[in-house]
Amino acid sequence: MRTSNAGRAPGLIATARAALIALPLIIALPACADAPEPAAGTTTPPPSATADQPAGSGTASGPTRNAAASASRCSASDLTITLPAVTTDPTRQQNVSVLFTNRSAEPCSVRGFPGAQLRTSTADSWDLARSSQVEVRTVTLAPGGTAHATLTYLPANPPGTAGVAFTPEALVVTAPDERESTRIAWTLGPLLRQDGATHPGTYISALQPGA
Numbered sequence: 001m002r003t004s005n006a007g008r009a010p011g012l013i014a015t016a017r018a019a020l021i022a023l024p025l026i027i028a029l030p031a032c033a034d035a036p037e038p039a040a041g042t043t044t045p046p047p048s049a050t051a052d053q054p055a056g057s058g059t060a061s062g063p064t065r066n067a068a069a070s071a072s073r074c075s076a077s078d079l080t081i082t083l084p085a086v087t088t089d090p091t092r093q094q095n096v097s098v099l100f101t102n103r104s105a106e107p108c109s110v111r112g113f114p115g116a117q118l119r120t121s122t123a124d125s126w127d128l129a130r131s132s133q134v135e136v137r138t139v140t141l142a143p144g145g146t147a148h149a150t151l152t153y154l155p156a157n158p159p160g161t162a163g164v165a166f167t168p169e170a171l172v173v174t175a176p177d178e179r180e181s182t183r184i185a186w187t188l189g190p191l192l193r194q195d196g197a198t199h200p201g202t203y204i205s206a207l208q209p210g211a
Contacts, residue, residue, distance in 0.1 A: 071106075071107040071108050071109045071140045071141075072106075072108055072109070073108060073109055073110070073111075073177060074100070074102060074104075074108035074109060074110045074141065074175060075108075075175075075178060076174075076175055076178045076179075076180035076181075076182075077104075077180075078102055078103065078104040078108050079100050079101065079102065079103065079110075079175055080099075080100075080101045080103045081098065081099065081100055081101075081114075081173050081175070081182040081184065082098075082099045082101070082184065083096065083098055083099070083151075083171060083184045083185075083186075084096065084097065084099065085187065086188070088155065088188045088189055089155070090155040090156075090189060091155070092155075093152060093153070093154045093155075093201050094152070094153060094155070094188075095150050095151065095152050095153075096150075096151050096153070096188065097148040097149070097150055097151070097211060098114065098116070098148060098149045098150075098151050098171075098173055098204070099146055099147075099148050099211055100114070100141075100146065100147045100148065100149070100175065100207065101141075101144065101145070101146045102141035102142065102143055102144060102145050102146075103143075103144075104143060105143055106143065107140055107141060107142050107143065107145075108140075108141055109138050109139060109140045109141065110138075110139050110141065110147055110175065110176055110207050111136065111137065111138040111139065111176060111207065112136055112176040112177070112206055112207065113130045113136075113149070113176060113204065113205075113206050113207070114149050114173050114174060114175055114176060114204065114207065115127075115172075115173065115174035115181070116128040116149075116151065116171065116172070116173055116174075116204045117171070117172045118166065118168040118170070118171055118172075118186065118191070118202075119168060119169065119170045119171075119172060120166070120167055120168055120169055121167075121169045124166075126166060126168070126193070126195040126202075127195070128151070128202060128203055128204045129200050129202075129203040129204075130203065130204060130205075130206070131150075131152065131203045131204065131205045131206075133205060134150070134205045134206055134208055135206070136206045137206070137207075137208070139207055139208065139209050146210060146211045147207045147208060147209055147210070148207065148208055148210065148211055149204050149205050149206065149207050149208070150204070150205040150208070151171075151202075151203075151204045151205075152201070152202065152203055152204070152205075153188065153191055153201070153202045154191060154192045154194070154200075154201030154202050155188075155189055155190065155191060155192065156189070156190040156191055156192045156193075157192060163192050163193060163194070164192075164193045165190040165191070165192065165193060166190060166191045166192070166193035166195070167189075167190040167191075168186040168190075168191065169185070169186055170183050170184060170185060170186055171183075171184045171185075171186050172184075176207070
């Protein structure tokens with residue numbers, strides 16, 4: 001009997017050692033399951049892509065876009081209309097920009113063709129034709145912003161032409177859909193008179209953004 005019990009002792013000891021070794025592993029498993037998790041809905045925010053963007057840069061959004069979309073039409077009292085001084089070349093057709101600047105404190109919009117009439121010192125007048133070379137579009141002007149209409153003109157009797165000269169002393173400009181006009185001194189010299197022509201060399205475009 002002792003021999004038999006003694007023979008089984010090594011096996012029992014081995015089994016007990018295996019159980020002791022396995023026990024810490026079984027106890028260690030809940031440590032992973034009980035580890036604290038981040039609170040629901042909390043994440044590390046990415047760096048802001050717009051925090052340092054200067055005002056007015058990029059695509060308008062939010063209030064800026066809405067303000068542009070809701071800008072009222074520019075009235076005559078909102079606009080300063082000017083004709084920059086340029087050096088003219090009497091030998092060829094040329095362009096000059098008629099500038100429309102928003103002098104009010106609020107955005108406003110312009111669209112279409114301005115009225116443009118040349119007048120002489122003897123009260124003779126010439127209503128300029130409208131060019132279809134540029135697309136008609138709505139232009140929203142921030143305070144201080146500018147739109148332009150391109151006035152193309154043909155000086156009197158350039159080489160290869162013949163005709164009557166028209167000598168303006170003033171350009172009278174009316175903003176689209178307005179009745180009040182601005183009179184600007186004309187300093188670009190006499191023009192080839194073509195006020196009755198089908199395709200005259202002097203005409204004005206629709207308003208476009210910028211100067």
